[in-house]
Amino acid sequence: MTRTYPREVDVVIVGSGPTGAAYARILSERAPHATIAMFEVGPTVSDPPGSHVKNIVDADARASAQSASQGPDAGTATVSSPGAVRAGDRRGRPGTFLLPAGYRVDGEDGLPVAAFSSNVGGMGAHWTAACPRPGGLERVDFLDDLDELLAEGDRLLGVTTTAFDGSSFGELVRSRLSAVVDEDRTPEQRVQRMPLAVHRRDDGALVWSGSDVVFGDVTRANENFSLFDETLVTGILVEDGRAVGVSVQDRRDGSRSEVRSAFVVVAGDALRTPQLLWASGIRPAALGRTLNDQHQVVYAARLRDVAPSAPAAGGGALSEQAGVSWVPYTDDLPFHGQVMQLDASPIPVADDDPVVPGSIVGIGLFCAKDVQWDDRIEFDESERDWYGMPAMTLHYSLTDVDRDRLEAARGFIQELAVAVGEPLGDRPFSLPYGSSLHYQGTTRMGAEDDGRSVCSRDSEVWAVPGLFVAGNGVIPTPTACNPTVTSVAFAVRGARAIAERLTASA
Ligand SMILES: Cc1cc2nc3c(=O)[nH]c(=O)nc-3n(C[C@H](O)[C@H](O)[C@H](O)COP(=O)(O)OP(=O)(O)OC[C@H]3O[C@@H](n4cnc5c(N)ncnc54)[C@H](O)[C@@H]3O)c2cc1C
Secondary structure: OOOOOOOEEEEEEEOOOHHHHHHHHHHHHHOOOOOEEEEOOOOOOOOOOOOOHHHOOOHHHHHHHHHHOOHHHOOOOOOOOOOOOOOOOOOOOOOOEEOOOOOOOOOOOOOOOOEEOOOOOHHHHOOOOEOOOOOHHHOOOOOOOHHHHHHHHHHHHOOEOOOOOOOOOHHHHHHHHHHHHOOOOOHHHOOEEOOEOEEEOOOOOEEEOOHHHHHHHHHHOOOOEEEEOOEEEEEEEEEOOEEEEEEEEEOOOOOEEEEEEEEEEEOOOOOHHHHHHHHOOOOOOOOOOOOEOOEEEEEEEEOOOOOOOOOOOOOOOOOOOOOEEEEOOOOOOOEEEEEEEHHHOOOOOOOOOOOOOOOEEEEEEEEOOOOOOOOEEEEEEEEEOOOOOEEEEEEOOOOHHHHHHHHHHHHHHHHHHHHHOEEOOOOOEEOOOOOOOOOEOOOOEOOOOOOOOOEOOOOEEOOOOOEEEOOHHHOOOOOOOOOHHHHHHHHHHHHHHHHHHHHHHO
């Protein structure tokens, strides 16, 4: 049956991941009279819509939700944790699918495992939920309200630091890391619990935040808000230089419609947001440029001197003895460290059993990129991707600075592994480029319209009033920390700007 889409709304939101959901939430809170239509190309895979698939207790049902999120790769093999994603491997993580071609150009490094999720909730239905604050040069220095916005990001994502407080080895791991890291660091740069978009239910079970938490009850109760899944936005309508709506295609029957709106928010991830702008003829010089990813070095260490302990209350899909710890970024050591139990980390398991449950700790360092203008996405007029959108080619290379940084990260991670326990294997290894799933910079924010950025502090595209962009592509700085809370913070600011204008004109 053909679905009936609204002919006109106040705000169209493209994409239902955490940043699109943040627009819906803030608008529902601040402009409840505004009509909002959200379009998502993927299917609804969890209940409530957008919830994290790790909250699905039944393993088969969880696997099928992951598979349904994998677009053209539904049903194909993925790398599940624990398991190795070594250089050369081209498999996606569960719930994601890889860019099938154009991920590397001859003579460049490329992003061989650049990936997407297509489902209600986007990657936020599959993520690890780490929400560290950016520090030092990771921070956007022209946003005076960054800390207040990040606090709002925490509120929307339901960030806590206590979810793993019952873990038996967490404190031990942190004290061992602190001994080699904390000297000369400010309190916020010291080893600590990882802020996570996770909370514990009264019965002890862990609940991972997805877009459902970001939407919150206020959006679900908002009669002016509608979410249409399996609907591809194929173009942004522009009249007299202003965004006035979108063209959509119902993926269930192929029918096409137009939906008019006063504002359009594109939250389609860092690769597909620029794709939609480009497909709509909106092609500012910075679009798709300064593409950057966080290269990863991983290692594991075994806590030899610990006794077996009962898993923390709640059980669930992950065992939880070691919790999740954070070694923050500094400008001198531009690495973001995530330290967690092996079954939550992509490292091969040790083979010399018996292993005390939770005693093998995975250590991952994400490195900040030396950002280059020429690292970019190019789109093709004639080639089409699986959805019928312009095919993309990624131009991407590491610089000498990046290679030195990776070498330094290998040295640092070895220090961390020795501090934690007995390193497993003789050296750390690097993950294939694109593994972080944190692509950034392609619709970057700027303080002024100088041709080097796509959007303003409010995330409004300089060239097209009424058009807003959201997601990690908006981040203009080379971050090493996980980016989602930062992108949600930016979305809060953009949504407030729209709410203010809608309220003023009501
Ligand atoms: C396994 C995994 C672990 C991760 N761990 C972390 C972590 O610990 N911390 C962290 O900060 N980040 C993590 N991430 C990344 C995090 O999930 C993303 O940063 C976050 O989801 C980005 O939110 P978003 O709303 O911008 O985009 P997405 O969540 O990618 O959502 C975009 C949505 O837009 C839809 N869309 C795209 N184009 C169109 C179109 N034309 N029409 C209609 N719909 C469209 C897509 O189908 C998708 O559902 C992880 C990701 C994965 C997969």
